[in-house]
Each structure stands twice: as C-alpha cells, then as structure tokens.
Amino acid sequence: MTRDTSSAFGPADWSARTRLVRGGVNRSGFSETSEALYLNSGFVYESAEEAEASFNGEKDRFVYSRFRNPTIDVFEERLALIEGARFCRSTASGMAAVFAALACTVKAGDRVVASRALFGSCRYIIAEILPSWGVEVEFVHGPDLDAWAEAFRRPAKAVFVETPSNPTLELVDLQAVADLAHAAGALVIVDNVFATPILQRPFALGADVVVYSATKHIDGQGRCLGGAILTNDQTWFEEKIGLFLRHTGPCLSPFNAWVLAKGLETLDLRVQRHVENAETVARFLEGRLGRGIARVIYPTLDSHPQAALARRQMTAGGTIVALEVENGKEGAFRLLNRLSLIDISNNLGDAKSLICHPATTTHASLPDEEKVAQGLTPGLLRLSVGLEDAGDLVRDLEIALG
Ligand SMILES: *Cc1c(COP(=O)(O)O)cnc(C)c1O
Numbered sequence: 001m002t003r004d005t006s007s008a009f010g011p012a013d014w015s016a017r018t019r020l021v022r023g024g025v026n027r028s029g030f031s032e033t034s035e036a037l038y039l040n041s042g043f044v045y046e047s048a049e050e051a052e053a054s055f056n057g058e059k060d061r062f063v064y065s066r067f068r069n070p071t072i073d074v075f076e077e078r079l080a081l082i083e084g085a086r087f088c089r090s091t092a093s094g095m096a097a098v099f100a101a102l103a104c105t106v107k108a109g110d111r112v113v114a115s116r117a118l119f120g121s122c123r124y125i126i127a128e129i130l131p132s133w134g135v136e137v138e139f140v141h142g143p144d145l146d147a148w149a150e151a152f153r154r155p156a157k158a159v160f161v162e163t164p165s166n167p168t169l170e171l172v173d174l175q176a177v178a179d180l181a182h183a184a185g186a187l188v189i190v191d192n193v194f195a196t197p198i199l200q201r202p203f204a205l206g207a208d209v210v211v212y213s214a215t216k217h218i219d220g221q222g223r224c225l226g227g228a229i230l231t232n233d234q235t236w237f238e239e240k241i242g243l244f245l246r247h248t249g250p251c252l253s254p255f256n257a258w259v260l261a262k263g264l265e266t267l268d269l270r271v272q273r274h275v276e277n278a279e280t281v282a283r284f285l286e287g288r289l290g291r292g293i294a295r296v297i298y299p300t301l302d303s304h305p306q307a308a309l310a311r312r313q314m315t316a317g318g319t320i321v322a323l324e325v326e327n328g329k330e331g332a333f334r335l336l337n338r339l340s341l342i343d344i345s346n347n348l349g350d351a352k353s354l355i356c357h358p359a360t361t362t363h364a365s366l367p368d369e370e371k372v373a374q375g376l377t378p379g380l381l382r383l384s385v386g387l388e389d390a391g392d393l394v395r396d397l398e399i400a401l402g
Pocket of ligand 1: 093094095096098119121122162166191193194212213214215216225226227
C-alpha cells in the first residue's frame with residue numbers, strides 16, 4: 001500500500017506552525033527525512049532539445065542556481081507559506097532584498113517616501129543612492145499620521161517603512177499608511193525584520209511587498225546572511241523583481257538557504273522565548289528607572305507612546321529592548337564594559353543576547369541633527385534579547401548596573 005500524499009489536507013490547510021516545519025518539503029529519490037542540500041550551480045539536460053525547451057520557456061525545470069535551485073526553492077516556498085504570500089524570492093542578504101525591491105520599482109523622476117527611523121543601510125540606499133539616480137526622496141516621522149497624509153498629497157511610486165524601527169522601536173501604523181500610500185499610487189514596501197513573520201503580518205495590513213533580513217531571527221543562530229522579498233503582486237513579481245534578480249545576481253547560496261529553511265522550523269518556538277525574555281528584561285529595567293536607567297523602550301510597555309498600536313498591530317512586543325542609560329555615552333560604555341554574559345555586538349535576533357551602542361556603531365554615520373531627530377541619544381543602547389535563561393540576563397544587567 002502506498003500513502004495517498006495528494007490528500008485533501010495539504011499546505012493550504014495547514015496552520016502556520018505546521019507550515020514552518022513542513023512547508024516546501026520536496027524529497028529527492030532517496031526519500032531523506034530532512035531537506036536535502038543541493039550545493040550545485042548548474043544542471044544537465046537529457047538532450048539538446050531539452051536544453052532548448054528549458055531556455056525558451058516550454059519546459060519548467062532548474063537551469064542555473066542564479067535563477068532557481070531546489071534547496072533555495074524549499075526556503076522560498078516555506079517562507080511564502082508562512083507569510084501568506086504567493087511569491088517569494090531570496091537574496092544573499094537583507095540589504096540585497098531591500099535594494100532590489102526599490103531599484104526595480106523606481107526610476108529617475110519618481111518619488112519615494114520613507115519613514116525616517118531606518119536601519120542604517122536602508123537609509124543609505126534611500127537617502128544617498130536613489131537621489132543620485134534622480135529619484136526624489138522624502139522622509140517622514142513614522143508615528144505622525146498627519147505627516148504621512150501631507151507627504152502623500154503628491155504622487156509617489158513607493159513607500160518604504162520599518163516597524164518597529166531600529167533602534168528606537170518607533171511604530172508605523174501600517175494599515176493607515178498603506179491606505180494613504182495606495183491613494184497616492186505608491187507600492188507599499190515593509191521591512192518586517194524587527195517584528196519577524198511570527199509577530200506581525202504586513203500583508204493583512206495593506207503591504208504590497210515584505211522584505212526580510214533572514215540573517216536575523218530566521219537564521220537566529222548567527223551562522224549566515226540571507227534575505228527575502230515577498231509579494232502577492234504577480235505583475236510586479238514576474239515583470240520586475242523576478243527579472244531584476246535573475247539578471248543582476250544577488251542570489252542566496254544553496255547552503256545558506258538550507259540553514260535558513262532549517263531555521264524556520266524553530267522560528268515560532270524561538271521567537272516566543274525571545275519575547276518572554278525581552279518582556280522580563282524590559283520589566284526589570286523599568287524597575288531600575290532613576291537608578292542607572294533613564295528610559296526603557298519596548299513596544300508593549302504602557303510607557304511606550306504607541307503601546308495601543310503595538311497591541312493592535314503585533315501579537316507581542318518583539319525581541320529587542322532599547323534602554324537609555326544615565327550619564328550619556330560614558331554611562332552606556334560603562335554598562336557595556338561591565339557585562340559578562342551579554343555580548344557587545346551589532347547583530348540582532350540571535351540566540352545569544354547582544355547589545356550595542358547605536359550612536360557610535362550602527363548609526364555612527366548619521367549627522368548629529370538626524371541622531372537628535374531620531375531620538376538616538378548618547379546613552380541609548382539596543383539590546384537584542386536572546387534565548388538564555390531570563391534570570392541570568394537580569395543578573396548580568398544587575399551586576400553591570402552595580
Ligand atoms: C539587518 C537588517 C537589514 C539588513 O540585513 P542584512 O542581512 O544584514 O543585509 C535590513 N533591515 C533591518 C531592519 C535589519 O535589522
């Protein structure tokens with residue numbers, strides 16, 4: 001007897017947790033349990049005719065790993081299933097995904113609107129590269145809906161938002177901004193890295209395109225770089241992003257795709273634990289206000305000015321806590337140098353708790369007035385809360401705070 005695998009209970013019926021574990025599985029003739037790793041660049045053909053048919057579009061098959069690869073397919077299909085998107089393409093890094101999404105959407109003379117508080121390299125693409133190509137760019141204070149409405153009084157080709165933002169955890173009301181953006185003709189691109197696919201579903205809130213740095217929570221164990229672009233817009237996917245990636249070549253390595261596909265299997269579990277730990281750490285730091293700590297920022301804390309939006313738009317507050325230490329840079333550096341468990345590192349979303357001083361590292365290149373505008377004070381630290389025992393993390397902070 002053989003099992004009927006074409007049963008009525010397929011990926012479309014599965015819940016998100018099942019999709020994380022089983023989505024995209026495509027076993028080879030060896031019937032391996034875990035996903036196989038196809039670490040190859042090219043493919044061979046049975047005949048000259050088959051090669052011809054593969055290039056003229058008559059035959060759908062793997063041709064070259066810059067276009068598609070079986071292991072990369074598994075990662076893309078799994079992520080698409082989780083996100084609820086029809087199409088997904090992976091990239092070598094998160095920045096390759098962000099750049100491709102913008103570069104294949106806008107041309108000279110177009111206008112792009114973006115939230116002001118962005119990951120440094122996203123900001124560089126929008127503030128430096130796009131204008132040098134004749135694209136008009138406008139930055140908006142993310143939480144200010146009146147400012148978004150004002151910006152969309154003129155037509156725009158794309159809007160790029162990051163929510164929660166790095167490192168000050170400002171939120172953008174995705175549904176409200178998507179409605180305004182669509183009325184102005186803009187494609188809505190959301191960088192969902194901080195929220196992860198588990199805690200925020202941008203497509204349900206009006207996004208047209210979602211981009212990820214898979215380097216962060218999707219790998220989640222500090223092993224490799226990767227990125228992804230997801231959309232339900234078939235025309236954009238087929239006529240723009242698909243061709244752009246195929247011909248410019250920022251493709252993911254099959255090895256990294258394999259690591260990331262396996263990372264997705266535990267993403268839900270890990271993010272839940274990250275969130276529990278982040279909530280514990282945030283509450284501990286709130287208890288230290290006035291005793292070494294000047295401010296704690298975490299989206300679902302009552303003290304966050306957008307806590308109501310956070311609770312509506314996300315299922316939890318995320319994995320990152322921002323804290324402002326008393327005595328500015330000196331106080332911040334002192335705390336960093338006194339930690340013994342939490343590592344000083346600019347990565348995030350890792351199993352290991354990582355902390356950094358954005359003003360002198362990730363955001364060092366921002367002009368001083370832009371740092372002020374973004375609330376990037378000298379005492380601000382960004383803590384990516386890991387999977388260690390929460391009590392140990394609190395103890396490490398307690399000792400370091402003295
Ligand atoms: C890290 C990050 C990126 C860039 O991803 P890489 O994989 O490092 O290229 C983009 N956006 C956000 C919000 C990030 O945190």
